[in-house]
Amino acid sequence: GHTRRIFHEHRAEAHDFTENSIYIRDLSDAYKADLGGPFDFVLFEISPASLGKIADDAEMPGVTSLSVETASKDIVLANLARALIPALEKPDEANALFVEQMTTAIGTYLVQRYGGRPTVASDRSGSLSRTHEDLAKSLLLENLDGNVSISEVAQMCNLSRGYFIRAFRETTGMTPYQWVLRERIDRARDLLRTSKTPLAEVAIACGFADQSHFTRVFAGIVGTTPGNWRRNT
Incomplete structure (x- = not known):
């Protein structure tokens, strides 16, 4: 809900950032802008190494950057960001599994939507094997307080984090966080x-x-x- 005049080397551009607007840019670039009006936003900073890991987990290797977007509307990304607000407002009550699950969903969406590469259908089954399902549930039950990360459970199953979340949901009908919450x-x-x-x-x-x-x-x-x-x- 604000206006922003962004200065480039030889020109300036004015943009209206309305509700559900997003802004994707390279944080290493020199940047100068005048902002007008009060507004609320959620900022995600993703390092190149993290972006590469996200892309690998999403089975889209090779994504090294995101396309620039300025004041574009993206309801999906906006709502994913909103889902994290309660955890940001009350970090003491935030469940680590939920936060990791949401950041994985956000990262996967970003590389798929703005990574500049077509999404390739995986040739792997969409469900967990019985062995992996039993192992994952056992690890999650042993750590109902949330002291285990999705990455750790996925690693024990020899799966990427993104694939594990999708396969767990396909197998159980719930995300890992929803399943843990029900068990608690x-x-x-x-x-x-x-x-x-x-x-x-x-x-x-x-x-x-x-x-x-x-x-x-x-x-x-x-x-x-x-x-x-x-x-x-």
Whole structure:
């Protein structure tokens, strides 16, 4: 929601950045601009090494840069960025699996949409093998507090991070983060049903930042608060 006058060596260009506008540029280039009006934005800085890793994970090797875009509309990228805002606002409650999953989705989208190369269909199966599925679930269950990264699980399965996320979703119908969240809530319900453990302790035992965080997530998935669910069970 602002205007920006960008100065080049021999000219200047004025642009209107409306809602859902994006701006892709090389941060190593000399840059000068006048900005008019207040605005909110999310900035992603991607190093060349990270871009290459993202491209490899997306099975698009060879992408070394992104096409320049100035004040272009991109609803998909804007909404992916918005999905990260709660994690940025409350980093203590942010689940590492969710953040990594979202940044992977953003990176994959960027190289596919702006990498300048056609997307090549993979000849690999879209699902995890039973062995990889069992191994991935076992690792995730052992780390329901989110202290394992998608990259680590994918590496144990000898798969790229991007492919692992897609294959896990194809196999289970859920992303790794959604699956872990469901398992954490299932564990919480077991504790609520079979013990008198205080809600605050249940929250910590199931990997939530605190009771408030636990209550919000539980209510969002189950439809009622943990206390109400325990009393009515």
